[in-house]
Amino acid sequence: MKKQYDIECNIAQTLNLIGDKWTLLILHAIQSGYTTYKELQENLPGIPTNLLSNRLKTLCEDDLLKCELYSQHPPRYQYSLTDKSKDLDDIYNALIIWGDRHLSRSYKCLKHKDCDGQIQIVYVCQKCGKQLTKDELIVHNHSN
Known part of the structure; x- marks a missing residue:
């Protein structure tokens, strides 16, 4: 590209x-x-x-x-x-969830295969294992 x-x-x-x-x-x-x-x-x-x-x-x-x-x-x-x-699976899933919430007509939704429950995206800190909300996230610039 x-x-x-x-x-x-x-x-x-x-x-x-x-x-x-x-x-x-x-x-x-x-x-x-x-x-x-x-x-x-x-x-x-x-x-x-x-x-x-x-x-x-x-x-x-x-x-x-x-x-x-x-x-x-x-x-x-x-x-x-x-x-x-x-590694793009998370992107596809996020797009499916977003589309289910915001499109005037949703064609797909993401569900738990065991209980048929709706899925939401969860953020987990790799260092401490804590589940986080969007408010607890920051975008950090890498040092060059």
Whole structure:
């Protein structure tokens, strides 16, 4: 992906990797088991073929996808997530929760598979293990 934002900000730099139109949907489709170009095209209605090709190429270059040749003639590839892109689950879940709360029509919600209860996002301090509210969080700048 071309660098859109030249801002020293995690949000801006993350959007440089996954903020293009269709990118998160492509990654999510691969996570859902659609691993070939044909499967992705069939399961992402409306995506232009040239855009899908370009996004897949860029995602491989950015180490968000692994690309494996499974047919020589014609060349066909199978795509899989890297550890970096597998770590996007929390982003998908946050978007599902946000959409369920704020879209005029919600298509999905996140529920606990054992008791069918609604899910909320919880912040836990990695150092002390304490569960935190949003008011207890600060964004801290790393020293260069």
